[in-house]
Amino acid sequence: MIFYFSGTGNSAHAAQKLAQLLGDKVKNIADYYDNIYKGVDISLKDEKYLGIVCPVHSWGLAKPMARFLRQVRFKDYEGEKAFCMVTCGDTCGTADKQVKSLLKRHNHIVCCNVYSVQMPNTYIVMKGFGTDADVLRDQKLKNAEPEIARIAKAISTNSDYEHYVRGKKPFLKGRILYPLFMAFTMGDKKFFAEESCTGCGLCAKKCPEKNITMENNRPKWLGHCVKCLSCIHRCPARAIQYGDVTQDMGRYYYKD
Ligand SMILES: Cc1cc2nc3c(=O)[nH]c(=O)nc-3n(C[C@H](O)[C@H](O)[C@H](O)COP(=O)(O)O)c2cc1C
Known part of the structure:
Protein backbone atom coordinates (compact mmCIF):
# COMPACT_ATOMS: atom_id res chain seq x y z
CA MET A 1 0.00 0.00 0.00
CA ILE A 2 1.29 3.45 -0.89
CA PHE A 3 0.11 6.25 1.40
CA TYR A 4 0.29 9.71 -0.09
CA PHE A 5 -0.42 13.36 0.59
CA SER A 6 -0.66 15.91 -2.18
CA GLY A 7 -1.64 19.56 -2.38
CA THR A 8 -1.45 20.36 -6.05
CA GLY A 9 -1.40 16.88 -7.55
CA ASN A 10 2.30 16.18 -8.23
CA SER A 11 2.64 13.66 -5.42
CA ALA A 12 -0.80 12.14 -6.16
CA HIS A 13 0.31 11.50 -9.72
CA ALA A 14 3.73 10.19 -8.65
CA ALA A 15 2.12 7.83 -6.10
CA GLN A 16 -0.40 6.52 -8.64
CA LYS A 17 2.26 5.97 -11.26
CA LEU A 18 4.52 4.17 -8.81
CA ALA A 19 1.64 1.99 -7.62
CA GLN A 20 0.72 1.13 -11.18
CA LEU A 21 4.31 0.07 -11.93
CA LEU A 22 4.54 -1.98 -8.72
CA GLY A 23 1.08 -3.50 -9.09
CA ASP A 24 0.10 -1.88 -5.79
CA LYS A 25 -2.67 0.40 -4.49
CA VAL A 26 -2.67 3.99 -3.21
CA LYS A 27 -4.37 5.53 -0.21
CA ASN A 28 -4.79 9.27 0.26
CA ILE A 29 -3.95 10.12 3.89
CA ALA A 30 -6.52 12.95 3.73
CA ASP A 31 -9.08 10.12 4.12
CA TYR A 32 -7.86 9.70 7.73
CA TYR A 33 -8.16 13.38 8.49
CA ASP A 34 -11.27 13.18 10.73
CA ASN A 35 -9.71 10.62 13.08
CA ILE A 36 -6.06 11.52 12.89
CA TYR A 37 -5.70 13.04 16.36
CA LYS A 38 -7.37 10.01 17.96
CA GLY A 39 -4.65 7.80 16.47
CA VAL A 40 -5.25 5.38 13.63
CA ASP A 41 -4.53 1.65 13.45
CA ILE A 42 -3.80 0.35 9.97
CA SER A 43 -3.25 -3.31 9.33
CA LEU A 44 -0.76 -4.07 6.59
CA LYS A 45 -1.43 -7.81 6.66
CA ASP A 46 -0.89 -9.28 3.20
CA GLU A 47 0.52 -5.99 1.88
CA LYS A 48 3.60 -6.39 -0.29
CA TYR A 49 4.86 -2.84 0.26
CA LEU A 50 4.58 0.09 2.63
CA GLY A 51 5.27 3.24 0.65
CA ILE A 52 5.09 6.90 1.61
CA VAL A 53 4.78 9.66 -1.00
CA CYS A 54 4.44 13.38 -0.30
CA PRO A 55 5.82 16.79 -1.23
CA VAL A 56 8.83 18.39 0.40
CA HIS A 57 7.85 21.55 2.27
CA SER A 58 10.69 23.74 3.48
CA TRP A 59 13.23 20.92 3.15
CA GLY A 60 11.23 18.48 5.25
CA LEU A 61 8.04 16.43 4.98
CA ALA A 62 4.78 18.26 4.30
CA LYS A 63 3.05 18.74 7.66
CA PRO A 64 0.11 16.35 7.07
CA MET A 65 2.47 13.47 6.29
CA ALA A 66 4.67 14.14 9.33
CA ARG A 67 1.51 14.24 11.49
CA PHE A 68 0.16 11.05 9.89
CA LEU A 69 3.39 9.17 10.58
CA ARG A 70 3.36 10.35 14.20
CA GLN A 71 -0.27 9.40 14.80
CA VAL A 72 -0.67 6.19 12.82
CA ARG A 73 0.10 2.69 14.10
CA PHE A 74 0.93 0.28 11.31
CA LYS A 75 0.02 -3.25 12.40
CA ASP A 76 1.04 -6.67 11.11
CA TYR A 77 4.19 -5.38 9.47
CA GLU A 78 6.85 -6.10 12.08
CA GLY A 79 10.32 -6.52 10.62
CA GLU A 80 9.21 -5.46 7.15
CA LYS A 81 10.74 -2.60 5.18
CA ALA A 82 9.28 0.62 3.84
CA PHE A 83 10.24 3.12 1.18
CA CYS A 84 9.51 6.79 0.65
CA MET A 85 9.41 8.95 -2.46
CA VAL A 86 9.20 12.71 -2.05
CA THR A 87 8.40 15.18 -4.81
CA CYS A 88 10.17 18.53 -4.78
CA GLY A 89 10.66 21.58 -6.93
CA ASP A 90 14.38 21.64 -6.34
CA THR A 91 16.07 20.06 -3.30
CA CYS A 92 14.89 18.06 -0.30
CA GLY A 93 17.14 18.85 2.69
CA THR A 94 16.67 16.29 5.46
CA ALA A 95 13.20 14.95 4.57
CA ASP A 96 14.89 11.54 4.19
CA LYS A 97 16.17 11.49 7.75
CA GLN A 98 12.83 12.76 9.04
CA VAL A 99 10.76 10.00 7.43
CA LYS A 100 13.21 7.32 8.57
CA SER A 101 13.10 8.59 12.12
CA LEU A 102 9.28 8.88 12.20
CA LEU A 103 8.74 5.39 10.84
CA LYS A 104 11.26 3.89 13.22
CA ARG A 105 10.27 5.82 16.34
CA HIS A 106 6.51 5.56 16.02
CA ASN A 107 6.04 2.39 14.05
CA HIS A 108 9.23 0.36 14.55
CA ILE A 109 9.56 0.05 10.80
CA VAL A 110 12.84 0.44 8.95
CA CYS A 111 12.60 2.74 5.96
CA CYS A 112 15.38 1.60 3.66
CA ASN A 113 15.31 4.00 0.78
CA VAL A 114 14.11 7.53 0.29
CA TYR A 115 13.93 8.75 -3.29
CA SER A 116 13.23 12.22 -4.65
CA VAL A 117 11.58 13.24 -7.89
CA GLN A 118 11.77 16.79 -9.15
CA MET A 119 8.42 18.14 -10.33
CA PRO A 120 7.09 21.66 -11.02
CA ASN A 121 7.49 24.06 -8.14
CA THR A 122 4.40 25.24 -6.25
CA TYR A 123 5.88 27.54 -3.60
CA ILE A 124 4.63 31.01 -4.44
CA VAL A 125 3.85 32.66 -1.11
CA MET A 126 7.18 34.36 -0.56
CA LYS A 127 8.84 37.00 -2.68
CA GLY A 128 11.78 35.63 -4.65
CA PHE A 129 10.08 32.26 -5.24
CA GLY A 130 7.53 31.32 -7.92
CA THR A 131 6.36 28.74 -10.40
CA ASP A 132 8.75 27.46 -13.04
CA ALA A 133 8.92 28.90 -16.54
CA ASP A 134 6.85 26.79 -18.97
CA VAL A 135 9.91 25.13 -20.54
CA LEU A 136 11.33 24.08 -17.18
CA ARG A 137 7.91 22.92 -15.95
CA ASP A 138 7.44 20.71 -19.03
CA GLN A 139 10.99 19.38 -18.76
CA LYS A 140 10.48 18.43 -15.12
CA LEU A 141 7.20 16.67 -15.95
CA LYS A 142 8.90 14.78 -18.78
CA ASN A 143 11.90 13.76 -16.66
CA ALA A 144 9.73 12.66 -13.73
CA GLU A 145 8.21 9.75 -15.65
CA PRO A 146 11.43 7.74 -16.29
CA GLU A 147 12.65 8.66 -12.80
CA ILE A 148 9.54 7.14 -11.22
CA ALA A 149 10.05 4.07 -13.41
CA ARG A 150 13.68 3.76 -12.20
CA ILE A 151 12.49 4.04 -8.61
CA ALA A 152 9.79 1.39 -9.19
CA LYS A 153 12.40 -0.94 -10.65
CA ALA A 154 14.75 -0.33 -7.73
CA ILE A 155 11.97 -1.14 -5.25
CA SER A 156 10.73 -4.23 -7.04
CA THR A 157 14.24 -5.65 -7.56
CA ASN A 158 15.49 -4.56 -4.14
CA SER A 159 18.44 -2.84 -5.80
CA ASP A 160 20.62 -0.21 -4.17
CA TYR A 161 19.76 2.51 -6.73
CA GLU A 162 19.85 5.89 -4.99
CA HIS A 163 18.30 9.12 -6.08
CA TYR A 164 17.78 11.74 -3.41
CA VAL A 165 18.76 15.38 -3.95
CA ARG A 166 19.63 16.85 -0.58
CA GLY A 167 20.97 20.21 -1.81
CA LYS A 168 23.37 22.59 -0.10
CA LYS A 169 23.44 23.03 3.68
CA PRO A 170 20.77 20.37 4.26
CA PHE A 171 21.11 20.43 8.04
CA LEU A 172 20.70 24.19 8.29
CA LYS A 173 17.58 23.93 6.12
CA GLY A 174 16.13 20.74 7.54
CA ARG A 175 16.95 21.19 11.20
CA ILE A 176 16.59 24.97 11.57
CA LEU A 177 14.51 26.44 8.74
CA TYR A 178 12.00 23.55 8.64
CA PRO A 179 11.02 23.81 12.33
CA LEU A 180 10.78 27.61 11.98
CA PHE A 181 8.59 27.16 8.90
CA MET A 182 6.31 24.74 10.76
CA ALA A 183 6.10 26.99 13.81
CA PHE A 184 5.58 30.38 12.21
CA THR A 185 4.24 30.17 8.65
C1 LIG B 1 4.87 25.35 1.35
C2 LIG B 1 5.75 24.74 0.30
C3 LIG B 1 7.10 24.55 0.58
C4 LIG B 1 7.93 23.97 -0.37
N1 LIG B 1 9.23 23.75 -0.05
C5 LIG B 1 10.05 23.14 -0.94
C6 LIG B 1 11.40 22.83 -0.61
O1 LIG B 1 11.88 23.06 0.49
N2 LIG B 1 12.18 22.27 -1.56
C7 LIG B 1 11.71 22.00 -2.82
O2 LIG B 1 12.45 21.50 -3.64
N3 LIG B 1 10.41 22.23 -3.16
C8 LIG B 1 9.57 22.79 -2.24
N4 LIG B 1 8.26 23.03 -2.56
C9 LIG B 1 7.75 22.57 -3.87
C10 LIG B 1 7.00 21.24 -3.76
O3 LIG B 1 7.71 20.33 -2.96
C11 LIG B 1 6.77 20.60 -5.11
O4 LIG B 1 6.24 21.49 -6.01
C12 LIG B 1 5.89 19.37 -4.96
O5 LIG B 1 6.01 18.54 -6.08
C13 LIG B 1 4.41 19.71 -4.76
O6 LIG B 1 3.70 18.51 -4.56
P1 LIG B 1 2.11 18.40 -4.58
O7 LIG B 1 1.65 18.90 -5.94
O8 LIG B 1 1.85 16.95 -4.42
O9 LIG B 1 1.58 19.22 -3.47
C14 LIG B 1 7.41 23.60 -1.64
C15 LIG B 1 6.05 23.82 -1.93
C16 LIG B 1 5.23 24.39 -0.97
C17 LIG B 1 3.77 24.60 -1.29
Whole structure:
Protein backbone atom coordinates (compact mmCIF):
# COMPACT_ATOMS: atom_id res chain seq x y z
CA MET A 1 0.00 0.00 0.00
CA ILE A 2 1.29 3.45 -0.89
CA PHE A 3 0.11 6.25 1.40
CA TYR A 4 0.29 9.71 -0.09
CA PHE A 5 -0.42 13.36 0.59
CA SER A 6 -0.66 15.91 -2.18
CA GLY A 7 -1.64 19.56 -2.38
CA THR A 8 -1.45 20.36 -6.05
CA GLY A 9 -1.40 16.88 -7.55
CA ASN A 10 2.30 16.18 -8.23
CA SER A 11 2.64 13.66 -5.42
CA ALA A 12 -0.80 12.14 -6.16
CA HIS A 13 0.31 11.50 -9.72
CA ALA A 14 3.73 10.19 -8.65
CA ALA A 15 2.12 7.83 -6.10
CA GLN A 16 -0.40 6.52 -8.64
CA LYS A 17 2.26 5.97 -11.26
CA LEU A 18 4.52 4.17 -8.81
CA ALA A 19 1.64 1.99 -7.62
CA GLN A 20 0.72 1.13 -11.18
CA LEU A 21 4.31 0.07 -11.93
CA LEU A 22 4.54 -1.98 -8.72
CA GLY A 23 1.08 -3.50 -9.09
CA ASP A 24 0.10 -1.88 -5.79
CA LYS A 25 -2.67 0.40 -4.49
CA VAL A 26 -2.67 3.99 -3.21
CA LYS A 27 -4.37 5.53 -0.21
CA ASN A 28 -4.79 9.27 0.26
CA ILE A 29 -3.95 10.12 3.89
CA ALA A 30 -6.52 12.95 3.73
CA ASP A 31 -9.08 10.12 4.12
CA TYR A 32 -7.86 9.70 7.73
CA TYR A 33 -8.16 13.38 8.49
CA ASP A 34 -11.27 13.18 10.73
CA ASN A 35 -9.71 10.62 13.08
CA ILE A 36 -6.06 11.52 12.89
CA TYR A 37 -5.70 13.04 16.36
CA LYS A 38 -7.37 10.01 17.96
CA GLY A 39 -4.65 7.80 16.47
CA VAL A 40 -5.25 5.38 13.63
CA ASP A 41 -4.53 1.65 13.45
CA ILE A 42 -3.80 0.35 9.97
CA SER A 43 -3.25 -3.31 9.33
CA LEU A 44 -0.76 -4.07 6.59
CA LYS A 45 -1.43 -7.81 6.66
CA ASP A 46 -0.89 -9.28 3.20
CA GLU A 47 0.52 -5.99 1.88
CA LYS A 48 3.60 -6.39 -0.29
CA TYR A 49 4.86 -2.84 0.26
CA LEU A 50 4.58 0.09 2.63
CA GLY A 51 5.27 3.24 0.65
CA ILE A 52 5.09 6.90 1.61
CA VAL A 53 4.78 9.66 -1.00
CA CYS A 54 4.44 13.38 -0.30
CA PRO A 55 5.82 16.79 -1.23
CA VAL A 56 8.83 18.39 0.40
CA HIS A 57 7.85 21.55 2.27
CA SER A 58 10.69 23.74 3.48
CA TRP A 59 13.23 20.92 3.15
CA GLY A 60 11.23 18.48 5.25
CA LEU A 61 8.04 16.43 4.98
CA ALA A 62 4.78 18.26 4.30
CA LYS A 63 3.05 18.74 7.66
CA PRO A 64 0.11 16.35 7.07
CA MET A 65 2.47 13.47 6.29
CA ALA A 66 4.67 14.14 9.33
CA ARG A 67 1.51 14.24 11.49
CA PHE A 68 0.16 11.05 9.89
CA LEU A 69 3.39 9.17 10.58
CA ARG A 70 3.36 10.35 14.20
CA GLN A 71 -0.27 9.40 14.80
CA VAL A 72 -0.67 6.19 12.82
CA ARG A 73 0.10 2.69 14.10
CA PHE A 74 0.93 0.28 11.31
CA LYS A 75 0.02 -3.25 12.40
CA ASP A 76 1.04 -6.67 11.11
CA TYR A 77 4.19 -5.38 9.47
CA GLU A 78 6.85 -6.10 12.08
CA GLY A 79 10.32 -6.52 10.62
CA GLU A 80 9.21 -5.46 7.15
CA LYS A 81 10.74 -2.60 5.18
CA ALA A 82 9.28 0.62 3.84
CA PHE A 83 10.24 3.12 1.18
CA CYS A 84 9.51 6.79 0.65
CA MET A 85 9.41 8.95 -2.46
CA VAL A 86 9.20 12.71 -2.05
CA THR A 87 8.40 15.18 -4.81
CA CYS A 88 10.17 18.53 -4.78
CA GLY A 89 10.66 21.58 -6.93
CA ASP A 90 14.38 21.64 -6.34
CA THR A 91 16.07 20.06 -3.30
CA CYS A 92 14.89 18.06 -0.30
CA GLY A 93 17.14 18.85 2.69
CA THR A 94 16.67 16.29 5.46
CA ALA A 95 13.20 14.95 4.57
CA ASP A 96 14.89 11.54 4.19
CA LYS A 97 16.17 11.49 7.75
CA GLN A 98 12.83 12.76 9.04
CA VAL A 99 10.76 10.00 7.43
CA LYS A 100 13.21 7.32 8.57
CA SER A 101 13.10 8.59 12.12
CA LEU A 102 9.28 8.88 12.20
CA LEU A 103 8.74 5.39 10.84
CA LYS A 104 11.26 3.89 13.22
CA ARG A 105 10.27 5.82 16.34
CA HIS A 106 6.51 5.56 16.02
CA ASN A 107 6.04 2.39 14.05
CA HIS A 108 9.23 0.36 14.55
CA ILE A 109 9.56 0.05 10.80
CA VAL A 110 12.84 0.44 8.95
CA CYS A 111 12.60 2.74 5.96
CA CYS A 112 15.38 1.60 3.66
CA ASN A 113 15.31 4.00 0.78
CA VAL A 114 14.11 7.53 0.29
CA TYR A 115 13.93 8.75 -3.29
CA SER A 116 13.23 12.22 -4.65
CA VAL A 117 11.58 13.24 -7.89
CA GLN A 118 11.77 16.79 -9.15
CA MET A 119 8.42 18.14 -10.33
CA PRO A 120 7.09 21.66 -11.02
CA ASN A 121 7.49 24.06 -8.14
CA THR A 122 4.40 25.24 -6.25
CA TYR A 123 5.88 27.54 -3.60
CA ILE A 124 4.63 31.01 -4.44
CA VAL A 125 3.85 32.66 -1.11
CA MET A 126 7.18 34.36 -0.56
CA LYS A 127 8.84 37.00 -2.68
CA GLY A 128 11.78 35.63 -4.65
CA PHE A 129 10.08 32.26 -5.24
CA GLY A 130 7.53 31.32 -7.92
CA THR A 131 6.36 28.74 -10.40
CA ASP A 132 8.75 27.46 -13.04
CA ALA A 133 8.92 28.90 -16.54
CA ASP A 134 6.85 26.79 -18.97
CA VAL A 135 9.91 25.13 -20.54
CA LEU A 136 11.33 24.08 -17.18
CA ARG A 137 7.91 22.92 -15.95
CA ASP A 138 7.44 20.71 -19.03
CA GLN A 139 10.99 19.38 -18.76
CA LYS A 140 10.48 18.43 -15.12
CA LEU A 141 7.20 16.67 -15.95
CA LYS A 142 8.90 14.78 -18.78
CA ASN A 143 11.90 13.76 -16.66
CA ALA A 144 9.73 12.66 -13.73
CA GLU A 145 8.21 9.75 -15.65
CA PRO A 146 11.43 7.74 -16.29
CA GLU A 147 12.65 8.66 -12.80
CA ILE A 148 9.54 7.14 -11.22
CA ALA A 149 10.05 4.07 -13.41
CA ARG A 150 13.68 3.76 -12.20
CA ILE A 151 12.49 4.04 -8.61
CA ALA A 152 9.79 1.39 -9.19
CA LYS A 153 12.40 -0.94 -10.65
CA ALA A 154 14.75 -0.33 -7.73
CA ILE A 155 11.97 -1.14 -5.25
CA SER A 156 10.73 -4.23 -7.04
CA THR A 157 14.24 -5.65 -7.56
CA ASN A 158 15.49 -4.56 -4.14
CA SER A 159 18.44 -2.84 -5.80
CA ASP A 160 20.62 -0.21 -4.17
CA TYR A 161 19.76 2.51 -6.73
CA GLU A 162 19.85 5.89 -4.99
CA HIS A 163 18.30 9.12 -6.08
CA TYR A 164 17.78 11.74 -3.41
CA VAL A 165 18.76 15.38 -3.95
CA ARG A 166 19.63 16.85 -0.58
CA GLY A 167 20.97 20.21 -1.81
CA LYS A 168 23.37 22.59 -0.10
CA LYS A 169 23.44 23.03 3.68
CA PRO A 170 20.77 20.37 4.26
CA PHE A 171 21.11 20.43 8.04
CA LEU A 172 20.70 24.19 8.29
CA LYS A 173 17.58 23.93 6.12
CA GLY A 174 16.13 20.74 7.54
CA ARG A 175 16.95 21.19 11.20
CA ILE A 176 16.59 24.97 11.57
CA LEU A 177 14.51 26.44 8.74
CA TYR A 178 12.00 23.55 8.64
CA PRO A 179 11.02 23.81 12.33
CA LEU A 180 10.78 27.61 11.98
CA PHE A 181 8.59 27.16 8.90
CA MET A 182 6.31 24.74 10.76
CA ALA A 183 6.10 26.99 13.81
CA PHE A 184 5.58 30.38 12.21
CA THR A 185 4.24 30.17 8.65
CA MET A 186 1.17 27.96 8.90
CA GLY A 187 -1.33 30.78 9.45
CA ASP A 188 -3.94 31.46 6.77
CA LYS A 189 -4.84 35.06 7.63
CA LYS A 190 -3.18 36.36 4.48
CA PHE A 191 -5.38 34.34 2.10
CA PHE A 192 -8.28 36.20 0.53
CA ALA A 193 -10.52 36.01 -2.53
CA GLU A 194 -10.70 38.94 -4.92
CA GLU A 195 -13.90 40.29 -6.49
CA SER A 196 -13.40 37.94 -9.44
CA CYS A 197 -14.24 34.95 -7.19
CA THR A 198 -17.24 33.18 -8.74
CA GLY A 199 -18.14 31.25 -5.59
CA CYS A 200 -17.61 27.93 -7.37
CA GLY A 201 -16.35 26.31 -4.14
CA LEU A 202 -13.53 24.34 -5.80
CA CYS A 203 -11.04 25.69 -3.24
CA ALA A 204 -13.13 24.25 -0.39
CA LYS A 205 -13.76 20.98 -2.19
CA LYS A 206 -10.08 20.40 -2.97
CA CYS A 207 -8.58 21.54 0.35
CA PRO A 208 -7.11 18.32 1.80
CA GLU A 209 -7.30 19.76 5.33
CA LYS A 210 -10.98 20.78 5.11
CA ASN A 211 -9.74 24.23 6.08
CA ILE A 212 -12.03 26.18 3.75
CA THR A 213 -15.74 26.67 4.01
CA MET A 214 -17.97 28.74 1.72
CA GLU A 215 -19.73 31.65 3.39
CA ASN A 216 -21.95 33.92 1.30
CA ASN A 217 -20.43 32.33 -1.78
CA ARG A 218 -16.89 33.26 -0.73
CA PRO A 219 -14.15 31.08 0.73
CA LYS A 220 -13.44 31.40 4.42
CA TRP A 221 -10.21 29.93 5.82
CA LEU A 222 -10.67 28.21 9.17
CA GLY A 223 -7.24 28.56 10.75
CA HIS A 224 -5.67 25.13 10.35
CA CYS A 225 -3.95 25.56 7.01
CA VAL A 226 -0.91 23.40 6.15
CA LYS A 227 0.26 25.63 3.28
CA CYS A 228 -0.16 23.06 0.53
CA LEU A 229 -1.46 25.96 -1.63
CA SER A 230 -4.05 23.81 -3.37
CA CYS A 231 -6.66 26.59 -3.09
CA ILE A 232 -4.56 29.29 -4.66
CA HIS A 233 -3.22 27.17 -7.53
CA ARG A 234 -6.52 25.50 -8.45
CA CYS A 235 -8.79 28.56 -8.41
CA PRO A 236 -10.18 28.72 -11.98
CA ALA A 237 -10.70 32.49 -11.68
CA ARG A 238 -7.21 33.15 -10.24
CA ALA A 239 -9.12 35.01 -7.55
CA ILE A 240 -7.30 33.66 -4.49
CA GLN A 241 -4.31 35.65 -3.32
CA TYR A 242 -1.87 35.57 -0.42
CA GLY A 243 -1.16 39.07 0.90
CA ASP A 244 0.47 41.17 -1.79
CA VAL A 245 2.83 38.41 -2.91
CA THR A 246 0.92 36.26 -5.41
CA GLN A 247 -0.85 38.72 -7.73
CA ASP A 248 1.86 38.41 -10.40
CA MET A 249 2.97 34.86 -9.66
CA GLY A 250 2.11 31.89 -11.88
CA ARG A 251 -0.26 29.11 -10.95
CA TYR A 252 0.25 25.37 -11.38
CA TYR A 253 -1.40 22.10 -10.52
CA TYR A 254 -0.87 18.66 -12.01
CA LYS A 255 -3.28 18.00 -14.86
CA ASP A 256 -3.93 14.39 -15.85
C1 LIG B 1 4.87 25.35 1.35
C2 LIG B 1 5.75 24.74 0.30
C3 LIG B 1 7.10 24.55 0.58
C4 LIG B 1 7.93 23.97 -0.37
N1 LIG B 1 9.23 23.75 -0.05
C5 LIG B 1 10.05 23.14 -0.94
C6 LIG B 1 11.40 22.83 -0.61
O1 LIG B 1 11.88 23.06 0.49
N2 LIG B 1 12.18 22.27 -1.56
C7 LIG B 1 11.71 22.00 -2.82
O2 LIG B 1 12.45 21.50 -3.64
N3 LIG B 1 10.41 22.23 -3.16
C8 LIG B 1 9.57 22.79 -2.24
N4 LIG B 1 8.26 23.03 -2.56
C9 LIG B 1 7.75 22.57 -3.87
C10 LIG B 1 7.00 21.24 -3.76
O3 LIG B 1 7.71 20.33 -2.96
C11 LIG B 1 6.77 20.60 -5.11
O4 LIG B 1 6.24 21.49 -6.01
C12 LIG B 1 5.89 19.37 -4.96
O5 LIG B 1 6.01 18.54 -6.08
C13 LIG B 1 4.41 19.71 -4.76
O6 LIG B 1 3.70 18.51 -4.56
P1 LIG B 1 2.11 18.40 -4.58
O7 LIG B 1 1.65 18.90 -5.94
O8 LIG B 1 1.85 16.95 -4.42
O9 LIG B 1 1.58 19.22 -3.47
C14 LIG B 1 7.41 23.60 -1.64
C15 LIG B 1 6.05 23.82 -1.93
C16 LIG B 1 5.23 24.39 -0.97
C17 LIG B 1 3.77 24.60 -1.29
